[in-house]
Amino acid sequence: MKNFLMITRRSGLFVLASYSALLGSVGNAQTQIIEEMVIIGARDSHTVRTDDTMVAPPDTTELLRKMPGANVNKNGELTGIAQYRGMHGDRVNVSINGAHVSSGGPNAMDAPLHYAPVAILESLTISRGIAPVSAGQETLGGNVEAVTYSGDFGDSSLFQWAGRTYLGAQSVNSGIVGSAFVSVANRNHLFRGFVMTEQGDDSDFARGSIRPSEYKRDRFDLGYSFQRGDHQFSIDFARNDTGDAGTAALPMDIMVVESDLVRSRYEWESVQWKLTAEVSLNDIGHWMSNYHLRTPPQDNAAGPGTNRYRNTYTASDNSGFIVKAERSVGNGYWRFGVDGHYSNHIALIQNPNNRFFFVDNFKDAEKNLTGVFIERNIALSEITGLDLGIRHNQVRMNSAAVAANYNPSNLPAGGPFMINNMARTLANQFNAMDRSQTDHNTDWFARFSIDPGYDVIWYAGAARKTRSPSYQERYLWSPASSTGGLADGKNYIGNPALKPEIAHEAELGFDLDRGAFSAYPRIFYKDVSDFIQGIPSTNAVANSFAQMLANMGMGTPNPLQFSNVDAEYYGFDMDARYEINSQFALRAVMSMVRAKRKDINDNLYRISPDNMILALDYQGDGWSGSLESVTYARQDRVSATNLEAETAGYSLLNLSSSIRARTNLEFGIGINNLLDKDYEDHLAGYNRAMNPDIALDQRLPGLGRNIYGRMMWYF
Ligand SMILES: [Cu+2]
Numbered sequence: 001m002k003n004f005l006m007i008t009r010r011s012g013l014f015v016l017a018s019y020s021a022l023l024g025s026v027g028n029a030q031t032q033i034i035e036e037m038v039i040i041g042a043r044d045s046h047t048v049r050t051d052d053t054m055v056a057p058p059d060t061t062e063l064l065r066k067m068p069g070a071n072v073n074k075n076g077e078l079t080g081i082a083q084y085r086g087m088h089g090d091r092v093n094v095s096i097n098g099a100h101v102s103s104g105g106p107n108a109m110d111a112p113l114h115y116a117p118v119a120i121l122e123s124l125t126i127s128r129g130i131a132p133v134s135a136g137q138e139t140l141g142g143n144v145e146a147v148t149y150s151g152d153f154g155d156s157s158l159f160q161w162a163g164r165t166y167l168g169a170q171s172v173n174s175g176i177v178g179s180a181f182v183s184v185a186n187r188n189h190l191f192r193g194f195v196m197t198e199q200g201d202d203s204d205f206a207r208g209s210i211r212p213s214e215y216k217r218d219r220f221d222l223g224y225s226f227q228r229g230d231h232q233f234s235i236d237f238a239r240n241d242t243g244d245a246g247t248a249a250l251p252m253d254i255m256v257v258e259s260d261l262v263r264s265r266y267e268w269e270s271v272q273w274k275l276t277a278e279v280s281l282n283d284i285g286h287w288m289s290n291y292h293l294r295t296p297p298q299d300n301a302a303g304p305g306t307n308r309y310r311n312t313y314t315a316s317d318n319s320g321f322i323v324k325a326e327r328s329v330g331n332g333y334w335r336f337g338v339d340g341h342y343s344n345h346i347a348l349i350q351n352p353n354n355r356f357f358f359v360d361n362f363k364d365a366e367k368n369l370t371g372v373f374i375e376r377n378i379a380l381s382e383i384t385g386l387d388l389g390i391r392h393n394q395v396r397m398n399s400a401a402v403a404a405n406y407n408p409s410n411l412p413a414g415g416p417f418m419i420n421n422m423a424r425t426l427a428n429q430f431n432a433m434d435r436s437q438t439d440h441n442t443d444w445f446a447r448f449s450i451d452p453g454y455d456v457i458w459y460a461g462a463a464r465k466t467r468s469p470s471y472q473e474r475y476l477w478s479p480a481s482s483t484g485g486l487a488d489g490k491n492y493i494g495n496p497a498l499k500p501e502i503a504h505e506a507e508l509g510f511d512l513d514r515g516a517f518s519a520y521p522r523i524f525y526k527d528v529s530d531f532i533q534g535i536p537s538t539n540a541v542a543n544s545f546a547q548m549l550a551n552m553g554m555g556t557p558n559p560l561q562f563s564n565v566d567a568e569y570y571g572f573d574m575d576a577r578y579e580i581n582s583q584f585a586l587r588a589v590m591s592m593v594r595a596k597r598k599d600i601n602d603n604l605y606r607i608s609p610d611n612m613i614l615a616l617d618y619q620g621d622g623w624s625g626s627l628e629s630v631t632y633a634r635q636d637r638v639s640a641t642n643l644e645a646e647t648a649g650y651s652l653l654n655l656s657s658s659i660r661a662r663t664n665l666e667f668g669i670g671i672n673n674l675l676d677k678d679y680e681d682h683l684a685g686y687n688r689a690m691n692p693d694i695a696l697d698q699r700l701p702g703l704g705r706n707i708y709g710r711m712m713w714y715f
Contacts, residue, residue: 039331039332039377039378039379039385040379040383040384040385040449040450040451040457041377041385041387041447041449041457042447042449042457042458042459042509042510042511042520043128043511043520044127044128044129044130044447045125045126045127045128046067046068046070046125046126046128046575047123047124047125048063048066048067048123048124048125049122049123050063050118050121050122050123050124051122051712053066054626054656054658054668054670054708054710055118056168056170056172056670056672056706056708057077057118057170057175058077058078058117058118058119058175058177058198058200058215058217059072059074059077059078059079059080059113059114059117059118060080060113060116060117060118060121060124060146061074061080061081061082061111061113062080062118063118063121063124064080064082064083064084064124064126064144065630066589066613067126067575067589068128068520068522068573068574068575068589068590068591069084069085069126069128069129069142069522069571069573069591069593070082070083070084070126070142070144070591071083071084071591071608071611071683072683073088073089073485073487073606073683073684073685074249074681074683074684074685074700075107075108075109075247075249075250075485075487075684075685076109076213076215076245076246076247076248076249076250076253076254077173077200077203077213077214077215077245077246078110078114078215078217078242078245078254079108079109079110079111079114079245079247079250079254079485080111080113081108081111081484081485082094082111082112082113082142082144083606083608083683084126084141084142084144085141085142085524085526085569085571085573085591085593086569086571086593086594086595086604086607086608087140087141087142087569088141088606089108089470089484089485089486090138090467090470090484091138091140091141091142091467091501092141092142092143092144093131093135093136093137093138093139093141093142093143093144094111094112094113094143094144094145094146095112095136095143095144095145095146096112096113096115096116096145096146096147096148097146097147097148097150097236097263098145098263098265098278098280098322099261099263099278099280099282099320100112100136100137100280100318100320100341101115101261101280101282101284101318102282102284102316102318102341102343102345102367103284103316103484104257104259104284104285104286104314104315104316104345105254105257105286105288105314105347106314106345106347106361106362106472106476106482106483106484107247107250107251107252107481107482107483107484107485107487108484108485109245109247109250109254109257109286109288109485110242110254110257110259110284110286111485113144113146114240114242114257115238115240115259115261116146116148117196117198117217117219117240118177119166119168119177119179119196119198120148120149120179120181120194120196120219120221121146121147121148121149122147122148122149122150123146123147124144124145124146124147125144125145125146125147126142126143126144126145127139127142127143127144127145128520128522129461129507129509129522129524130445130447130461130462130463130505130507131143131445132375132387132389132445133373133375133389133390133391133443133444133445134324134335134337134373134375134389134391137339137341137369137371137391137393138369138393138465138466138467138468139443139465140465140466140467140501140503140528141467148194148221149164149181149192149194150190150192150223150225150234150236151181151183151185151190151192151225152183152185152190153185153186153187153188153189153190153225153227154185154186154187155187156186156187157186157187157188158186159184159185159186159189160184160185160186161182161183161184161715162182162183162184162185162714162715163180163181163182163183163714163715164180164181164712164713164714164715165179165180165181165711165712165713165715166178166179166180166181166710166711166712167179167710167711168708168709168710168711169708169709169710170200170706170707170708170709171705171706171707171708172203172204172672172703172704172705172706172708173200173201173202173203173204173213173214174200174201175198175199175200175201175215176198176199176200177196177197177198178196178197178198179194179195179196179197179198180194180195180196181193181194182194187227188226188227188228189224189225189226190224190225190226190227190234191223191224192221192222192223192224192225193220193221193222193223194219194220194221195219195220195221196217196218196219196220197217197218197219198215198216198217198218199214199215199216199217200213200214200215201214202214202246203703203704204703204704205678205693205701205702205703205704206676206677206678206679206701206704207678207693207701208691208692208693208694209693210246210248210691210693210694210700210701211246211248211294211689211691211693212244212246212248212253212293212294212689213246213248214244214245214246214293215242215243215244215245215246215254216242216243216244216245217240217241217242217243217245218241218243219238219239219240219241220238220239221236221237221238221239222236222237223235223236223237224236230268230269230270231266231267231268232265232266232267232268232269233264233265233266233267234264234265235262235263235264235265236261236262236263236264237260237261237262238259238260238261238262239258239259239260239261240257240259240261241256241257241258241259242254242256242257243255243256244292244293246293246294246689248294248685248687248688248689248691248694248700249487249684249685249686249687249688249700250481250485250487250685250688251290251310251481251555251688252288252289252290252310252311252312253288253289253290253292253293253294253689254286254287254288255287255288255289255292255311256285256286256287257284257285257286258284258285258286259282259283259284259285260281260282260283261280261281261282261283262280262281262282263278263279263280263281264278264279264280265277265278266278271328272327272328272329273325273326273327273328274325274326274327275323275324275325275326276322276323276324276325277321277322277323278320278321278322278323279319279320279321280319280320280321281318281319282316282317282318282319283315283316283317284315284316284317284318285313285314285315286313286314286315286316287311287312287313287314288311288312288314289309289310289311289312289352290308290309290310290311291309291310291311291352292311294689294690295689295690296309297309297553300552300553302551302552302553303552306353307351307353307354307552308351308552308553308554309351309352309353310349310350310351311349311350311351311352312347312348312349312350312361313346313347313348313350314345314346314347314348314361314362315345315346316343316344316345317343317344318341318342318343318344319341319342319343320339320340320341320342321339321340322337322338322339322340323337323338323339324336324337324338324339325337331378331379332376332377332378332379332385333376333377334374334375334376335374335375335376335377335389336372336373336374336375337372337373338370338371338372338373339370339371339373340368340369340370340371341368341369342366342367342368342369343366343367343368343471344364344365344366345362345364345365345366345471346362346363346364346365347360347361347362347482348360348361348363349361354408356405356407356408357405357406357407357408358403358404358405359404359423359478360402360403360404360427361476361478361480361482362399362402362471362472362475362476362482363399363400363401363402364398364399364400365397365398365399365400365471365472365474365475366396366397366398366399366471367395367396367397367468367470367471368395368396368397369393369394369395369468370393370394371391371392371393371394372391372392373389373390373391373392374389374390375387375388375389375390376388376389383450383451383452384448384449384450384451385448385449385450386446386447386448386449387445387446387447388444388445388446389444389445389446390442390443390444391442391443391444392440392441392442392443393439393440393441393442393443393466393468394438394439394440394441395437395438395439395440395441395468395500396436396437396438397436397437397438397439397468397469397471397474397475398435398436398437399435399471399474399475399496401427401430401431402427402430402431402477402478403424403427404420404423404424404426404427404478405420405423406419406420406423407420418548419545419548419549419552422541422544422545422548423478423545425541426477426478426541426542426545427477427478429477429539429541430475430477433496433497434496434497435474435475435496437474437496437497439468439499439500441466441467441468441500442464442466443463443464443465443466444463444464445461445462445463445464445465446461446462446463447459447460447461448460448461455512455513455514456510456511456512457510457511458509458510459507459508459509459510459511459522460506460507460508461505461506461507461508462504462505462506462507463503463504463505464502464503464504464505465502465503465505466500466501466502466503467500467501467503468500469494469498469500469501469532469562470484472484472492472494472562473494473495473498473532473562474494474495474496474498474562475494475496476492476493476494476562477493477494478493478542478545479491479492479493479537479542479545479546479549479555479559480492480555481555483534486534486605486606486642487685487686488605488606488642488643488644488685488686489556489643489685489686489688489697490534490556490558490559490560490642490643491546491549491555491556491559491560492534492559492560492561492562493537493539493542493559493560493561493562494561494562495561495562495563498532498562498563498564499530499564500530501528501529501530501531501532501564502528502529502530503526503527503528503529504526504527505524505525505526505527506524506525507522507523507524507525508522508523508524509521509522509523516578516579516580517576517577517578517579518576518577518578519574519575519576519577520574520575520576521572521573521574521576522572522573522574523570523571523572524569524570524571524572525568525569525570526568526569526570527566527567527568527598528566528567528568528569529566530564530565530566531564531565531566531567531597532562532563532564532565533562533563533565533567533597533604533605533641534560534561534562534563534641534642535560535561535563535565535641536558536560536561536641537558537559537560537561538561539561542559542561543557543558543559546558546559560641560642565597565598565599565600566597566598566599567595567596567597567598567604568595568596568598569593569594569595569604570593570594571591571592571593571594572590572591572592573589573590573591573592573593574588574589574590575587575588575589575590576588576589582619583618583619583620584616584617584618585616585617585619586614586615586616586617587613587614587615587616587617588612588613588614588615589612589613590610590611590612590613591608591610591611591612592610593607593608593610594607594637595607596637597641602639602640602641603637603638603639603640603644604639605638605639605641605642605644606639606642606644606682606683607635607637608682608683609632609633609634609635609647609649609682610632610633611630611631611632611633612630612631613628613629613630613631614628614629614631615627615628615629616628622659622660623657623658623659623660624657624658625655625656625657625658626654626655626656626657627653627654627655628653628654628655628656629651629652629653629654630651630652630653630654631649631650631651631652632649632650632651632679632682633649634646634647634648634649635647635682645686645699647680647681647682647699648679648680650677650679650680650702651677652672652673652674652675652677652679652702653673653674653675654670654671654672654673654674655670655671655674656668656669656670656671657669657670664713664714664715665711665712665713665714666711666712666713667709667710667711668709668710668711668712669707669708669709670707670708670709671705671706671707671708672703672705672706672708673702673703673704673705673706674705675705676704676705677702678701678704679701679702680699680700680701680702681699681700681701681702682699684699684700684701684702685699685700686698686699686700687699687700
């Protein structure tokens, strides 16, 4: 007699099946007795699949707006930064097919989800609330996982073709996208390829257009997978080339993001063990400027505009690995592993009109994480389940010595300009500091679920999560707005001595599944000590330097310095569904979050207003439709430190419908912002580009009415 154990996940439940196979004694006859044991666990993720969800924009982060607790800080049409329960940027862990990508731009113009465009996306998943420590190295603010199309193996030794063509168009910016995914596979081999091209003009809003917000992006992927017996291996290469793309919320626009992404994965699965090994390498080169897409700097009292032309070359070289093992035991499983992510960043600011001018914005700024973790999932009884885990990260960071030259020549005779002396003093200050830092961070989490009957599973969770500072927060030495996309218009300086953030959180909720009605509400509280926030700089040289630049028409005075403060977040979110009959269903998604400083009386910056989606979905024979209302409350809990402006509330109406013309052909059409409402998106930044329709430093508006369509043909 042999015992087989297997764990799968089904509808948020951990299903543990124990197969006791009795091998028959006569001939080949076999009898199998299958016992099934369910480990109770509340729903811990929320997934949106591209095939089922109509989405007009090219940026995958737009899908986050449809998920409880999630949202997007939008700095451009291809520059969306994930927000979850009020936390954004590097606080939210993002992985694409299991790999982590470090942005090439110091302002996250190519935020991680830039590398998983909608046209190749299969699904986007958020961890609902507390993420397991195995989900990523730094999951203090949440966890988002994108999965792209990879094709399926065949079921015989014959090779067969399969694929999908995806075409889309939208009216708001005359945007178009065309892509094709093709695979040829048999039961052992799977070859795949993907090509995509997309572009759009400046986007319209009710009173004009956002200039610049045009974009262009091309991409191709090549991949191969092999499987035999219990083994599976795959290797994938992607080249993602973004061309001109406007980011009006930032001081520059994208000229080029050229990236090569390589990842490979090996998986072995036996009766009791599952072993996974992954490696990834990302090589990103990026150019941006303040003159090629937006109105270039104009002459002013301080001198000709050409003195203020800037372009910046940046690069991110980063690599990662993970090796993890899962072992099934009688009452659950163990999971343990090691992982690493190593990144190096440079950013060099230049002036095309002065070949001697340069600023080492970042020079070999590194963040290198190595982690180990162990998790246990256990059925405490027939109605209770527990998840536990602990992780330790070692984080090593460093930066090379920096320099700058503001003089019109590299000769001393070029003039003893005060600004150049100040830049040199700042560089010398920075170079004299102890820039090498090592942090030891410990995370843990525990999630308990109980099913007392009545179609309700109760859930309680607690965690300690940490995050070491970003390279910008530690190594931004010269006042600038290179902040990972904060886009608050402020200049910042960093601080190499920053301590890691430590969050303690608790979460409570339940899953209700009663016939036609289901609801998944959660409340949470998060206390963050050593929260990293910009506070008024006390560095006299940096302050006078920023003032002098501001006098010349470059940036704002009174820079902020990244510092450790104390903060707290709390809120509520829920998704719910009610099936009226077999065709009609009501859908609701609600999100509320409050985020405050604890050391002073101030709110945190760029926190999503309370919002709710209410939708009526129709599922007919061969077609489906949806009428959606999206309501945002006013946001008057704003950050005084970041000079944040309040926004008014608004409601939008969206309509969409899709028709399955044949089993392998689907047409979709939709209208977003049906009434062409003029509104301000609180999570969009402030305008930094000259525009007759939007004043400088005014909040960027939400997009106007958008009629869009898509066609998907599977073959
Ligand atoms: Cu950039």
